[in-house]
Amino acid sequence: MAEVVIRNVKKVYQSRDKKRRGEQVVAVKDLNLTVQDGEFMALLGPSGCGKTTTLRMIVGLEGITEGEIFIDGKVVNDWSPAQRNVAMAFETYALYTHLTVGQNLGLCLKAKGVSSGQIEERVKHVAEILKITDILNIRPSHLSGGQQQRVSLGRALIRNPSVTMLDEPLSHLDASLRLETRIEIKRLHQRVKGTFIYVTHDQLEALALADRIAVMNFAELQQVGDRKELYDTPANVFVADFVGEPPINLYYKSRLESRNGDLYAITSGGEYAFKVIGDKKEAIQSRYSHKAVTVGIRPQHISLSPKENAEALTGRGALFEFLGEIGYLTVNNNGLDLSLLN
Structure with missing residues (x-):
């Protein structure tokens, strides 16, 4: 587990749009946010608001233009993703189709030179947590969407990361599987007691899962609070309108x-x-x-x-x-x- 502190972070990149070539696009603006040790934090907002860019900066997949990111009290701006000891489960499950579930889970450990005995033990442990022991010898192409998502989560957890990131993990699941997987993610966090950062555009997911929610819009943080704070005392009209079902x-x-x-x-x-x-x-x-x-x-x-x-x-x-x-x-x-x- 680890605390994550984002201090005065800004992300600017060059537009890839041919009509706006050379223009600077502000993806994240002056972001200040603290995710406490062991907390489940959701980054909530519409598409293009900067939430996934924020996640990628924490992981180390995107550089930052200004500011500092701390993980466990250390500035990690110049650290590689491997040095940060964080893990990310992507929106697309990114599983290797030619490998079995067990091989997918153990691949990152094998790359680190972990012994086969330790890999087998860790794979078994994570599979038991996620209830996927019965599919360890099956290839991803034969799995349901919910099973593939669990394997993707397992690949992130098997490394014992300080912080686990989840980027829109339920977006490709149908309604019944979304509910089922949402419950499993909540139980998983309660069991491993790690620091989780969860990106979603779905306020129902954020309200159901997170200890606190950071609402973003147009590259800026709008409000941070628990579900009751956001619902009862929204900071502005955007938060009031975005949080709550049916809409205000x-x-x-x-x-x-x-x-x-x-x-x-x-x-x-x-x-x-x-x-x-x-x-x-x-x-x-x-x-x-x-x-x-x-x-x-x-x-x-x-x-x-x-x-x-x-x-x-x-x-x-x-x-x-x-x-x-x-x-x-x-x-x-x-x-x-x-x-x-x-």
């Missing part, structure tokens, strides 16, 4: 208005009036009373009123999605949607 209701260019001693947030066209409550009401009124505001309301925080209520919002049901025990209802009032769980 967002109403831009709204305004604050006092009515009979109460404070309301009114949508731009007057379609909805949301009553502001709680201990932050006065601070909100003082700071934003003469400014346009963005109102965000989680669908989980809205419920249907069983009868007419003066405090209730009104609208016409426009769409209902059946999700099993709950339903996702979209209500419309003068062209503006409001979504809630029912």
